Amino acid sequence: MIQRDMIALLLEQGRFDVIQCEDAETAALAVKMRHPTLLVTDVKLTGKMNGIELAQLALDCDPRVRVLVISGLPPPSDLPDGVKFFAKPVYPPALLRELTP
Template structure:
């Protein structure tokens, strides 16, 4: 198992992935598990909101558009209010969502993303995890 070298203070981050595209969800899950993260992956922001309440999360990675009542931006705001120490990455392939206001500390990742950009953002967010 390859440890995430850019993270010094978190040995086993807990990551909640909310992504309705099965291929992207699986890719992110495998990638983060290879780094040593404990990953829970769900297909909608509605299910993601339920998962938010069940434990503390180091990182939330959410797509903006998922089926259901909530979208990823809604979920990001809920996470920032319910779990303020959780770091947040919001992804979208739709330009109109790029300008939406995200919670403080949340980062936007436009799709499609190169793996190097994903890794850099993961390192940034995980290095700041637990800091509030």
């Protein structure tokens, strides 16, 4: 939760409109309704889907969405094309580098 709050603050300072979701189903609904330009998700989520499935759903809704997947474990081999992986802990400079065009 602390890491999520830190990432949200960093994105807000970068002028992103941030939506934080407590579980996978809420995040999936937000993706479908709000059409984000960026999705940051953990591999492990509360709910019926994991972060990889959420990433794929976001890409299915809009192939242009940028997706960053975070995990404390090694990257899964089944990351969708174009998805970037970050190992925990995520440090602000590394995240900022990824977000700047």
